Amino acid sequence: MSTHSLIDACSASDVPADVRRETIARLLELAPLEGYNLCLLPDVRFLRSNRPLTRTPVLYDPGIVIVCQGRKRGYLGDELYLYDAQHYLAVSVPLPFSMETDASEREPLLAIYLRLDFNVAADLLLQLERHGDGVTAPPRGMASTRLDAPLAHSVLRFLQTMRDPLEAKMLGPALVREIYFRVFIGEQGGSLRAALNQHGHFGRIARALQRIHAGFAQTLSVETLAAEASMSVPTFHAHFRSVTNTSPIQYIKSTRLHQARLLMARNGLTAAAASAQVGYESPSQFSREFKRLFGGSPTEEVARMKRNFALPDAGPPSLYVSSH
Known part of the structure; x- marks a missing residue:
């Protein structure tokens, strides 16, 4: 490391x-x-x-x-x-x-x-x-x-x-x-x-992250994000990974899953309701990807959070999704 x-x-x-x-x-x-x-x-x-x-x-x-x-x-x-x-x-x-x-x-x-x-x-x-x-x-x-x-x-x-x-x-x-x-x-x-x-390539990726957080529940394609950043898809991938240490698709998935976890823990939404609200069309795909990221099912993870943490209220509006 x-x-x-x-x-x-x-x-x-x-x-x-x-x-x-x-x-x-x-x-x-x-x-x-x-x-x-x-x-x-x-x-x-x-x-x-x-x-x-x-x-x-x-x-x-x-x-x-x-x-x-x-x-x-x-x-x-x-x-x-x-x-x-x-x-x-x-x-x-x-x-x-x-x-x-x-x-x-x-x-x-x-x-x-x-x-x-x-x-x-x-x-x-x-x-x-x-x-x-x-x-x-x-x-x-x-x-x-x-x-x-x-x-x-x-x-x-x-x-x-x-x-x-x-x-x-x-x-x-x-x-x-x-x-x-x-x-x-x-x-x-x-x-x-x-x-x-937000100058140069870092700035373009930073603005792409803003775009993702503002519309994570919408359909977001890497091609569209790359075009908005005035980059080719391979160049966008390379610079995106250099900033975030992950791919654009994985980042979008992570953002949606973190937001869904908050909706379930803070607002009491079911996994099906939370998955639909953050842009998933398939509840089973949501459950698989949720468990892959957090190591447990949505029910298990929400129970763990409520058991181990005093969760904050949603607080004032923010440009970004935050999981803490």
């Missing part, structure tokens, strides 16, 4: 111990329940997990995951992405990968998830360019990056502010913007900014 995405995994942190302790204390207050806890800001969730999670397929919205206690490991093909108290994860395009976590009742996993606000990101990118901070790094869809002291202090101020409804409303958006800024100027911020700029 390649570990070049694993950034200084064993290095000592430069974040002061008192900052870490207070960050954990504040997050314990904000995430009293296992699962995803709502925040006063619509694009932020606080996660608490009291048990370990074995490798399971996930699909993240573009966003930032900051783990304050515990450890997560993501696997995209042969690459390992570590995000723990020393590293955060930034995702610029929705990527299907598998994830496992370390957690226990005594030391629960505590994390902050910030779903990316593209308007805020675009404004920051424009201002950075105006100040002469151009992007020279190659774009990447996912990056694990060392958590430095400035970002850790920004996160702590954000958590302190979230304890008071008025402060959260008045100051919270500016502190989220500050966290974005710290990520964009961080060690791998250039690659994230290059990805969000």
Whole structure:
């Protein structure tokens, strides 16, 4: 397994111990329940997990995951992405990968998830360019990056502010913007900014992913997606795989299956109803492909999710389907 995405995994942190302790204390207050806890800001969730999670397929919205206690490991093909108290994860395009976590009742996993606000990101990118901070790094869809002291202090101020409804409303958006800024100027911020700029082949694939998530229940052909990206089908396949580590057809199937799982777990839909709603014409084909991805039947997987997780509400509308 390649570990070049694993950034200084064993290095000592430069974040002061008192900052870490207070960050954990504040997050314990904000995430009293296992699962995803709502925040006063619509694009932020606080996660608490009291048990370990074995490798399971996930699909993240573009966003930032900051783990304050515990450890997560993501696997995209042969690459390992570590995000723990020393590293955060930034995702610029929705990527299907598998994830496992370390957690226990005594030391629960505590994390902050910030779903990316593209308007805020675009404004920051424009201002950075105006100040002469151009992007020279190659774009990447996912990056694990060392958590430095400035970002850790920004996160702590954000958590302190979230304890008071008025402060959260008045100051919270500016502190989220500050966290974005710290990520964009961080060690791998250039690659994230290059990805969000959506230039070149990466940008064409990113727009194809938007197209898939906006119309996953419709009939989507690789030929149409390639034509919309102004690429030949072989070229589109090659660049699509280089970004997502999978083929366009498999990506479309994965998106539909993740969405169907959410519909069954959150909304109580039957497998037949969920499969039809995400674009499957054959319930038996849906069941076979569902079991191939998640390792169990729809009934078994939904029961496992309800048994092991406190599922979040659907939340505000998003451009992308997310499985977490």
